[in-house]
Amino acid sequence: xxxxxxxxxxxxxxxxxxxxxxxxxxxxxxxxxxxxxxxxxxxxxxxxxxxxxxxxxxxxxxxxxxxxxxxxxxxxxxxxxxxxxxxxxxxxxxxxxxxxxxxxxxxxxxxxxxxxxxxxxxxxxxxxxxxxxxxxxxxxxxxxxxxxxxxxxxxxxxxxxxxxxxxxxxxxxxxxxxxxxxxxxxxxxxxxxxxxxxxxxxxxxxxxxxxxxxxx
Amino acid sequence: xxxxxxxxxxxxxxxxxxxxxxxxxxxxxxxxxxxxxxxxxxxxxxxxxxxxxxxxxxxxxxxxxxxxxxxxxxxxxxxxxxxxxxxxxxxxxxxxxxxxxxxxxxxxxxxxxxxxxxxxxxxxxxxxxxxxxxxxxxxxxxxxxxxxxxxxxxxxxxxxxxxxxxxxxxxxxxxxxxxxxxxxxxxxxxxxxxxxxxxxxxxxxxxxxxxxxxxxxx
Numbered sequence: 071x072x073x074x075x076x077x078x079x080x081x082x083x084x085x086x087x088x089x090x091x092x093x094x095x096x097x098x099x100x101x102x103x104x105x106x107x108x109x110x111x112x113x114x115x116x117x118x119x120x121x122x123x124x125x126x127x128x129x130x131x132x133x134x135x136x137x138x139x140x141x142x143x144x145x146x147x148x149x150x151x152x153x154x155x156x157x158x159x160x161x162x163x164x165x166x167x168x169x170x171x172x173x174x175x176x177x178x179x180x181x182x183x184x185x186x187x188x189x190x191x192x193x194x195x196x197x198x199x200x201x202x203x204x205x206x207x208x209x210x211x212x213x214x215x216x217x218x219x220x221x222x223x224x225x226x227x228x229x230x231x232x233x234x235x236x237x238x239x240x241x242x243x244x245x246x247x248x249x250x251x252x253x254x255x256x257x258x259x260x261x262x263x264x265x266x267x268x269x270x271x272x273x274x275x276x277x278x279x280x281x282x283x284x285x286x
Numbered sequence: 287x288x289x290x291x292x293x294x295x296x297x298x299x300x301x302x303x304x305x306x307x308x309x310x311x312x313x314x315x316x317x318x319x320x321x322x323x324x325x326x327x328x329x330x331x332x333x334x335x336x337x338x339x340x341x342x343x344x345x346x347x348x349x350x351x352x353x354x355x356x357x358x359x360x361x362x363x364x365x366x367x368x369x370x371x372x373x374x375x376x377x378x379x380x381x382x383x384x385x386x387x388x389x390x391x392x393x394x395x396x397x398x399x400x401x402x403x404x405x406x407x408x409x410x411x412x413x414x415x416x417x418x419x420x421x422x423x424x425x426x427x428x429x430x431x432x433x434x435x436x437x438x439x440x441x442x443x444x445x446x447x448x449x450x451x452x453x454x455x456x457x458x459x460x461x462x463x464x465x466x467x468x469x470x471x472x473x474x475x476x477x478x479x480x481x482x483x484x485x486x487x488x489x490x491x492x493x494x495x496x497x498x499x500x501x502x503x504x
Contacts, residue, residue: 076333125410127409148411150416153373171419173450220349221367222370226371271349272347274355
């Protein structure tokens with residue numbers, strides 16, 4: 071399970087470490103799949119990913135080709151359902167009903183139920199062996215705070231894995247983060263590392279550069 | 287004024303004071319630029335922000351501050367950040383007054399298709415399925431026909447659906463079309479075109495509102 075939305079708030083250093091170790095056969099859960107040449111796109115290009123659950127992969131041409139050729143098992147689900155399935159996974163809720171996707175392929179084969187005159191689809195919780203999340207600051211107890219829209223899926227994913235590893239830009243001593251501002255309480259985080267050399271590409275600009283380079 | 291700008295300008299006039307609005311990627315995002323002055327409107331971005339402001343100057347772009355289209359944006363006073371689960375709780379929970387999305391196809395029953403073309407295009411639905419299931423009013427903003435001149439407003443969508451019976455209004459450069467239990471109702475029409483011409487460029491059957499008016503895009 072990897073936090074981030076597009077290339078915003080992704081655990082850049084943890085992804086780089088995974089790519090260095092060439093761990094293969096990974097089943098990944100993340101909203102997106104990076105882009106060609108950055109973020110989870112690097113894992114994809116290194117042949118590390120066996121299956122993926124996400125909501126949008128439109129920025130990754132290589133992935134599209136792999137899926138069309140049947141080389142990658144991709145499951146696309148609604149973004150809110152993804153977030154809530156992860157939340158449920160971390161909160162001890164095995165399943166829940168949503169109105170999302172009723173009458174579409176995402177509801178196929180799923181139990182439906184009418185409640186109060188509207189029909190809902192039963193969705194099940196998602197958990198992972200490992201969650202890799204990115205925060206702005208963290209302390210040695212694993213308390214995390216995030217910055218602006220780099221929060222996205224990180225806090226919820228931190229709750230839903232057996233081993234949550236947080237990558238932070240700044241590691242501080244316990245007591246230095248305002249307890250009122252902590253978004254992820256340390257109970258969820260098992261390991262914390264300080265990242266370095268953040269690239270943080272802005273995706274729309276990144277794509278523009280690629281296109282200017284003639285790759286588009 | 288090109289087709290997309292006409293559509294964005296018309297929908298901007300539909301946004302009311304005090305609304306919380308989610309704008310989809312592409313054409314719908316343009317609506318924010320054409321809002322009438324003096325309106326108090328809060329834009330939501332499903333990656334986790336309320337109070338989205340206009341794009342920054344190139345040098346001030348902050349990679350930690352983007353919209354759902356992954357473009358850099360700015361903060362407006364009173365903005366807030368939250369995680370994806372909370373973001374979709376407010377979407378699914380019916381707190382959005384309006385959601386404007388693009389589409390590949392819409393049909394007479396208000397079904398919407400905008401996320402994939404089997405065998406050709408793998409993109410994903412992103413937050414679109416959640417938005418159409420949860421927003422109080424769903425407006426589709428799209429050009430009336432495909433580049434090949436085919437109708438996008440069909441009797442029945444042929445592509446995989448994003449939602450069933452979820453669209454309230456369809457706005458194109460030619461017309462405002464309301465989805466009603468009796469089918470599609472043409473309520474506004476662009477200047478210089480007749481209702482029959484709109485119908486000729488639309489596969490779905492349209493009925494014409496008795497009080498049909500000219501679409502104003504000022």
